Amino acid sequence: MTGTATTAVGIDIGGTGIKGALVDLSQGKLLTDRIKVPTPKGAEPDDVLKAVTEVLEKLEVTDADVPLGVAFPAIVKNGRTLSAANVADTWIGFEAEAFFEKGLGRQIHFANDADVAGVAEMRYGAAKDRDGLVLLTTLGTGIGTAMIYKGVLVPNSELGHLHRPGHKKDFEHYAAYSAMEREELEWDAWAERLQQYYSHLEFLFTPDLFVVGGGVSKHADKFLPLLDLETEIVPAVHRNNAGIIGAAALALAGEDSGVSVGEGEDLAGTTAR
Known part of the structure; x- marks a missing residue:
């Protein structure tokens, strides 16, 4: 080189x-x-x-x-x-x-x-030049997460596996995009589940920004506006290419x-x- x-x-x-x-x-x-x-x-x-x-x-x-x-x-x-x-x-x-x-x-x-994927969005996408705590979530078969604080990645956060209070199954099982497909949910019904998940993350971490990735982020206009959060939430820029670019x-x-x-x-x- x-x-x-x-x-x-x-x-x-x-x-x-x-x-x-x-x-x-x-x-x-x-x-x-x-x-x-x-x-x-x-x-x-x-x-x-x-x-x-x-x-x-x-x-x-x-x-x-x-x-x-x-x-x-x-x-x-x-x-x-x-x-x-x-x-x-x-x-x-x-x-x-x-x-x-x-x-x-x-x-x-x-x-x-x-x-x-978090690195890609931090370098070239929705989290670029953002201070504080950024939580990236990828909504797909499961829920992947990346936690970035002041430009440094805290690896292996696995926040999709947080357990729902009072339930046996975790949030990934309940709110991943695969759950929407499996249960044939409409956008508004799925958004209600996402509301619970992101509100829980908000309570635990008080982030400065949520970035939502995964293939479904191309339809962000159908579900992100339905969420009521204190934290700004935006779609990822690089979507399914984020893993390639970040790697x-x-x-x-x-x-x-x-x-x-x-x-x-x-x-x-x-x-x-």
């Missing part, structure tokens, strides 16, 4: 699809078409590795000199996955970062998918290339290592 590099590859591994692109990190934009392949049935490590390799080959960026960041739907600490959301239980307690590095023959930066941003910061010292230090501080 040269000191002037401003590009990196981001790979976003999800329960249904694995997406990737080459990213221009001076602007936070994709330089290539987004490549997507299905997540292998069962999502065992070896099969997921093959799918990630396929994405890199289609992108024609298998060169190990190009920084690579990988976002994964699990709690990630010191390169180990400590949970498994919509992937095989084999990932629990698994040395995932070392596994990918060996299998791909290159260094990577490996982090939780909601956390890297690439963390990879480039890890290489300490193409960003100023201050930016590099801030981004490096957002890792889940």
